[in-house]
């Protein structure tokens with residue numbers, strides 16, 4: 280089989296990339312589940328689409344807008360199709376129940392495989408191995424799609440957004456939530472979710488705490504929680520046993536990049552995703568990436584916007600219309616943990632949006648983008664590690680750049 284652009288993953292990133300690419304090229308969209316939408320069909324809370332649609336949609340509503348457009352397009356959609364292999368020459372090996380093994384030769388590929396949750400094995404909680412330990416996303420799927428309650432008395436470990444949203448969801452479904460325990464000194468999720476999902480429902484959030492043991496033979500019967508010191512080690516004598524029948528883990532998301540690595544793209548160890556330029560093209564010419572496979576996003580609107588760029592330029596690559604200039608590296612400076620894109624190659628768009636996260640919370644700071652001198656500054660009232668920061672820089676300010684570009688978050692501005 281042959282196509283101009285093959286998009287792998289049918290979540291919001293893949294849908295937006297496929298739709299945009301289909302304006303210029305022949306597109307195939309490959310999704311391993313039996314429906315499109317990615318994580319969104321199970322996110323039945325609202326909070327999606329605030330920027331793009333100027334209203335708070337639910338996940339399914341947001342996904343259906345794009346799924347409807349895909350249905351009307353001439354994109355060749357293959358669901359129940361898991362991609363097993365991508366080679367550097369852009370040959371894709373996939374499998375589905377009707378075709379068996381498929382070999383697809385694409386001129387360009389968009390990686391949009393999303394991310395997965397960290398599990399108990401990755402955070403090494405000791406104790407027995409009973410039923411009743413779930414990741415937050417699995418619990419969300421069980422409740423919202425399968426109609427099954429994973430437990431009645433819940434302890435949540437980790438205060439990432441998925442855990443916060445599930446704390447509220449359990450209460451709404453009549454379960455008791457004993458508390459959300461977070462190893463760090465600050466919550467891991469968005470402030471809006473701490474307020475709307477915990478504070479509004481009186482659910483305790485215990486910072487600098489972790490789970491040190493799980494008890495129970497067949498089913499979880501209790502967990503032990505303890506305070507941790509500054510180096511995140513449990514403090515002796517602070518242990519408490521909390522009876523419960525379910526432990527929910529919301530301990531982080533990891534971009535799903537086994538295929539990307541196989542295709543030989545250079546990875547960024549800070550984001551866990553490929554390094555990309557401003558067109559979302561990876562280090563392998565013609566392989567693009569977007570959405571949570573690149574770095575974990577807070578808001579789906581940002582996923583849609585960058586994925587449209589990936590789709591547009593993947594189509595341009597496939598039809599031979601892409602030009603690249605000198606490579607300019609984007610370097611992380613003061614109080615910046617990572618930045619995407621990691622390098623610039625063309626600067627042929629109206630503006631380039633840099634997405635980044637800070638290392639530490641700070642107030643009334645300036646985002647400064649500089650070569651040898653500052654070329655762009657932006658004020659931020661507050662920056663926090665869980666909340667992605669954006670800076671859209673007009674391309675005319677970037678055009679003369681010869682060397683590295685640096686992003687710092689520092690200095691104070693007068694209020």
Ligand SMILES: Cc1cc2nc3c(=O)[nH]c(=O)nc-3n(C[C@H](O)[C@H](O)[C@H](O)COP(=O)(O)OP(=O)(O)OC[C@H]3O[C@@H](n4cnc5c(N)ncnc54)[C@H](O)[C@@H]3O)c2cc1C
Pocket residue numbers: 287288289290291292293309310311312316317318319322324325326327328360361362363391392393394416419440441444535538569570571572575576577578579580582
């Ligand atoms: C619980 C939760 C709550 C959220 N709440 C909000 C909110 O309130 N507001 C908001 O704006 N955003 C929210 N988000 C964030 C937003 O949903 C995500 O940023 C967005 O869904 C990411 O889109 P994606 O397409 O990159 O990934 P996904 O939605 O994860 O889609 C990836 C797709 O790729 C497919 N795939 C993976 N590997 C393969 C393969 N090998 N072959 C074929 N297919 C493959 C997967 O099956 C999946 O369908 C939330 C996210 C979660 C998890």
